[in-house]
Amino acid sequence: xxxxxxxxxxxxxxxxxxxxxxxxxxxxxxxxxxxxxxxxxxxxxxxxxxxxxxxxxxxxxxxxxxxxxxxxxxxxxxxxxxxxxxxxxxxxxxxxxxxxxxxxxxxxxxxxxxxxxxxxxxxxxxxxxxxxxxxxxxxxxxxxxxxxxxxxxxxxxxxxxxxxxxxxxxxxxxxxxxxxxxxxxxxxxxxxxxxxxxxxxxxxxxxxxxxxxxxxxxxxxxxxxxxxxxxxxxxxxxxxxxxxxxxxxxxxxxxxxxxxxxxxxxxxxxxxxxxxxxxxxxxxxxxxx
Numbered sequence: 001x002x003x004x005x006x007x008x009x010x011x012x013x014x015x016x017x018x019x020x021x022x023x024x025x026x027x028x029x030x031x032x033x034x035x036x037x038x039x040x041x042x043x044x045x046x047x048x049x050x051x052x053x054x055x056x057x058x059x060x061x062x063x064x065x066x067x068x069x070x071x072x073x074x075x076x077x078x079x080x081x082x083x084x085x086x087x088x089x090x091x092x093x094x095x096x097x098x099x100x101x102x103x104x105x106x107x108x109x110x111x112x113x114x115x116x117x118x119x120x121x122x123x124x125x126x127x128x129x130x131x132x133x134x135x136x137x138x139x140x141x142x143x144x145x146x147x148x149x150x151x152x153x154x155x156x157x158x159x160x161x162x163x164x165x166x167x168x169x170x171x172x173x174x175x176x177x178x179x180x181x182x183x184x185x186x187x188x189x190x191x192x193x194x195x196x197x198x199x200x201x202x203x204x205x206x207x208x209x210x211x212x213x214x215x216x217x218x219x220x221x222x223x224x225x226x227x228x229x230x231x232x233x234x235x236x237x238x239x240x241x242x243x244x245x246x247x248x249x250x251x252x253x254x255x256x257x258x259x260x261x262x263x264x265x266x267x268x269x270x271x272x273x274x275x276x277x278x279x280x281x282x283x284x285x286x287x288x289x
Contacts, residue, residue: 006047006048007134009134010040010050010052010053013053013067026096029070030096031072040071041072048149050075051130052076054079054093056089056091065102069091076101077129079129082110087124093168094168100167103153104133105174106136107128112286139177155184158179162174199269199278205283215244215251224242225269226239226240227240227253227267227268229267231265232265241272265285266281
């Protein structure tokens, strides 16, 4: 058996601060000079999609991208906020030889994450936008595993919000999972809608301690519900009954008592009468979104 990887996500970048030597200059951010960029380029030549943080130097004296994000086969991840606006700390392009960098952007300002202690926290930096782009790439690659890394790279760029007018702050912009998926498969992504007999759980992450169940108008065919909440170890932490009412399509569930237990949980909705499974979903609980 051969062990390997398809995607490398890297938050480590270099330009100065070495224990010996004086570091690099902006002129060295040309995609072929630094050792780490040459290594990243080699990985890309082996068929690996390399996603690298562009850096957090935008408001500092350096301000430019850092290696290995300067590689022409490396997907350089820039940062935006929740509204899709450029985050000023995100390093700027272009590369020293004039190529568009960053390549794509994702949220890097107050990005939601799970801390080492399992609690929901927020962080800033392109160290968080790069994993978001890596995750999107992984999902899309599963739609067609025959794609090469560079074909996927190209599709992601072409799906992005600023593809027609890229710049040195956003690169080609924020990629569209919907557009990229259609480019790969020729099909539209399924929309999140409540079909007859279905249940929609919202919002996710849970905000304000309230979880809402959206029940399709075919509610008459649904039984009363039993809601079971399990933690990541499979332990049941909550159980609640929902009695469905005619012509009432939204049901609010209070999760506030659980908010001292932030983290990822698994919601299981069953037929209260016979215990048959109707819906299962991973949810994120936090105290103050």
